[in-house]
Amino acid sequence: MNVAYDDNNNSVNISNERRRDGRVTDDREGYDRYDDLKVYVTSVDASDITSRLNGYFTLDGAKIRFQGIAFGRIGGHNIHVKISKRAEAMLKRMGYDPEHVLVAVQVKIVEGDITIEVHEKKE
Numbered sequence: 001m002n003v004a005y006d007d008n009n010n011s012v013n014i015s016n017e018r019r020r021d022g023r024v025t026d027d028r029e030g031y032d033r034y035d036d037l038k039v040y041v042t043s044v045d046a047s048d049i050t051s052r053l054n055g056y057f058t059l060d061g062a063k064i065r066f067q068g069i070a071f072g073r074i075g076g077h078n079i080h081v082k083i084s085k086r087a088e089a090m091l092k093r094m095g096y097d098p099e100h101v102l103v104a105v106q107v108k109i110v111e112g113d114i115t116i117e118v119h120e121k122k123e
């Protein structure tokens with residue numbers, strides 16, 4: 001583990017570490033670096049325990065659709081967002097780690113840093 005010290009002499013992990021399951025862990029600052037990431041929710045289908053979400057996010061001018069499931073009874077609010085393989089490949093071509101981008105999207109949804117687009121139904 002690479003460690004540095006901040007202004008208050010607190011140790012800070014400055015490396016991406018791999019857990020036993022192979023996933024990369026990083027501290028919160030790594031996910032906050034997507035300054036122009038904007039998240040939009042276009043539809044919500046809520047039930048007693050879970051809610052299904054549809055929406056999109058924009059990053060560097062690209063618009064990427066996602067589907068997600070949200071639940072919040074046990075252990076606080078949680079969300080899982082997924083995108084298509086084509087969208088993952090596009091993020092990689094743009095120089096982003098898709099897993100990191102999706103975590104940033106999930107954090108924004110949990111924290112309410114989103115725009116909800118309401119579309120009126122045509123009759």
